[in-house]
Amino acid sequence: MDNTASQPALSALYTELNKFGQNQDYERALKTANKILQEAPTETAAFQCKVVCLVKLDKFSEALNLINKEKVLSSGLKFEKAYCEYRLNRTQESLATLRSVSSLDYRCKELLAQVLYRLEEYAECYELYKDLVKNSEDDFDEERETNLAAVLASLQLWAGVDQDDPGLRENSYELCYNHSCFLVGKGNFKGAEEKLRKAEALCKSSFADDPDVTEEEVEEELAIIRVQLAYVLQKQGRIQEATQLYNQVQKTKPSDVGLMAVVSNNIVTINKDQNVFDSKKKMKVATADNLKQKLSSKQKELISINQCLLHMYTNQADQCIQLANQLKGKYPDIETPVLIEAAHFAKDKQMPKAIQVLEVYSKAHPEHALSVHLATAQLYLSQGSVYQACECLMALGDLQYKLGVVSTLVTLYLSQEDHNAASDIFTRAIDWYKKRQPGSEELMLLMRASANFQLKNGNAKETAKMLEELRKVNPDDPRLIAQLIAAYSKFDPAKAQSISHQLPTPEDVSQTVDVDSLETTFSSLGPKYMKKLQKAEPSPKVGDELLLKKKKQKKKKGKLPKNYEPGSTPDPERWLPKRERSYYRGKRKDKKKDIGKGTQGATTSSADIDSSKPSSAPGSDVGSPRPGSSGDASSPQAAMSASQQGPRQQKPAHAQKKKKKKAGGNKW
Template identity: 45%
Template sequence: MASGSGPVSALWTEINRCGQNGDFTRALKAVNKILHENRDDVTALRCKIVCLIQNGGFKEALNVINTHTKSLTSDMIGFEKAYCEYRLNRVEHALKTIQGIPEQTDKLKELYGQVEDLGLPESSYELCYNASCCLIGQGQLSQAMQKLQKAEELCRKSLAEDSDVTEEDVDAELAIIHSQMAYVMQLQGRTEDALQLYNQVIKLKPSDVGLLAVTANNIITINKDQNVFDSKKKVKLTSADGVEHKLAKKQLQAIEINKALLAMYTNQADQCNKLLTSLQAQNPGHPRPVLIQVAQLCREKQHSKAIELLQRFSDKHPESAFGIKLTMAQLYLTQGHVTKACDILKSIEEFKYKPGMISALVTMYTHEEDIDSAIDVFTQAIQYYQSEQPGSAIHLSLVREAANYKLKYGRKKEATSDLEQLWKQNTNDVHTLAQLISAYSLVDQDKAKAYPQTWQFCIVMSFESQNLILLSKHLPSPDTMSFKVDVDELENSHGATYIRKKAAKVVGESQPKEQG
């Protein structure tokens, strides 16, 4: 174990640093490496649960807790279990978990109160608002909007009972509800409605600097590279005194990233680089600051320098390299280096055999007229699925696509192995059998004759000499066959080599032109 102490120690250092920077995704990757060596490491398991919770993975965290009940006792991980159940709206389970914990700490008592509130009828706008937040976290946006509308109604009704409350007071109290409504609209793609509601909140100038900063930031994300004058005004609201005490580190980093983007869009290169340098110092493994820096370099037409930067980051932080490599491939494509782009895409192991990636690689290699490399992509993918998911729909679909591709580009001999594999999976597939016999008739006529053992009726295969009679015991009987044949389609299909012979010229007669 001594030899492994160094790497493990380095991983714990990485976890601690990532936790301080709020980068729980990267911390989780480091934790998983530790658990790969020792799956029952209690400290690592607890860290994994915290990382999952911080990233909103409540179901996954609960699954880890329930899988390791012997190692993770209720007094050790009870709060996290109850919190996950609470966030998943499992009120009764959460209450039961809290009640079963021997030592009732202050944070447990606070959570118990929140869970009880969630289980009670939503008789106040605060409870309705809290319920909507849970629904947003679960992706249930329509239901969340309904809760927010109910919260607004209850808020107005509650404040109307106080004769001293003015309309301005009501609007101020509704600001947080309206900002959350706008956020739901933004997630639903209703950006115009969201923008209008966000701006209404800004005009009220709420005293909560955290609410003001989040609302202004969300307006900037809608504006993107448009309406930059408005964004420059809004960005000032994200830097008000006290914001750092109101928002989580992750929220503050998101605001800084948007500031860098805005600086790039407004051609403030120095300010953009300054912000990015600060972000990278806080979180060296986060890819987004690097991607913004690359975009800035591309705006300055420094594509080679941008690719070098991406390559360095990819080498140093392979666990965060997916988006980086996609950007590298895109840059190579814009420069016309298609083969280099393919090499980069093939190096993304976790997506190497995805149908979309296979399709993209085959298309690019075909564009370069590199048919061998395109076929190699098919071959490797088929071997992968043959090993991992033999006979699955995606496996057989790839085999068929490979066969069709090889037939299309004249690789009929190579196509026969794919067609054989397909036909063996379904010996009633007459179309595949016909393709197979046709392919063999072009590359190995003896094999074409020998492949079917008995013959039942005639198919004319060639007009060059005597008719080649090919019949298969696997083909349906004449009584059951439909002879609705599209001759043009057959002549144009992959593998067809019949060429109609012109009649010999007769001296003195004009010859009509062949049609088709």
């Protein structure tokens, strides 16, 4: 084809291509671009249009292959190449492509910010978005501000970088949601709950007037807000409300697999060691293979740790140890996998193995010594090895001088009655604070505690020395003076006598006493004490006789027995229990129940049928309760006798009674 003939044809094809592009008919535009490239394979404009059409049609792999194939024609398509790599989850390749661009325009900067966000490079991403929000003005300003809020929240939440609240707008539910994530990173769960409630209301109102949005699409948007709200409620200890929200989101079955993974993981944390079968199902959802690009690295780490814990709770020893070893290699900077492994061995009563695992890790990672040494000390204490536990606590370096650790060490040594070791702990801690934190409140507390300890253990001179140092700081403290007197009285009575003059006088002490508060406290001691107080009041004067009569209470008349006869002599034994009275003969029993027990033809004397004596005739069942006696089917004796019979011989109690009555009647 000659050039004169091809030029008008190309012009017509370009006109057609432009028309399809403006109408966003990318399928037909792609066909037209192919026609142009068939006529003129070196047409750069047609090649670029073809790549753009493939991108618009989401054919990223095909577009990227075309760009990589045609090096010359695609020299100006760095943005399109990086975008295709980004959409194909080749994030590192996309970053390398953007880094090769000498001068980044706004399109490349925004794409670079997105790439950095996916790679969790939040600091550089934040600076890029700040520049874009400041120096650009178009229809996408609100989206950029939303992304800026998301990066700021990620810096606070995942990277642990403390940020100030930027005071961004909250005119959309996305901005409210991101602000709530920022507050979660700050630990302000109450404020985060308020923002999420507002975001939910804004989301509903923003889609209320849009007829093109279905109810399912609205629920899809609300799902992520509700899951975050459930997490905030869970962190506040409102487990029931959080569970209801998680279940509500699960019923809607959102298409976001990452969101479902978060829901499943959080439900597993609520279940803990309960509902393990449900937790297993949830953990399968949280660890699915299609979540690689949907979760942050911190989320993946937490899910893996929860999975390892679930293996331990369900006694899956091999899976627990295997996953714990994988996590130790993948996350060497966290000690949780090692603690889980040690807990698993401790659960199986393999204490030496658990201690060995912790000691090996503490030597390799001394920066995580606190939690590991504390866990090791706990394991030693569970075995009763107190001194080994103390050695673990003293291996904490400067942390061993924290007041809580010092208190624990002193308590442990005193439990073994090792007063010298406890005293040495106090001495070392006080020396450490004198060198590093002189005059601190912790030092004063330690010196007071040490003085009390030494005084109880008879070291009066050491106590006096310690208290004298404390007096230099607070010379007018009456408690210190009183303790000094008690200490000096043990070895220097004269010194104690001279110091006693420095105590405040009773008049000085009484000036600081609040009489009203004392009376209020005194009146709240209870009615019994107040009655005693009334008895101790002085006798009234002569003119107060009328008042005294009013205060006297009327005595109530005593109640008489129902069968009381006036003029009769009361029973002198009425104060004794009935069974201890001389005339008590017990309850009278029916004579018929005692007759008929014994062999046929036997006779009974009048003494044998006395109702006050138990029957001892041959054949009577003395060891088991008789019909009509206090023993019943629920008494231990009845249960015991019934259990001694065979199953076929056990009969209801009423049948046995009838049989005995019938036999007695025949005998008479």
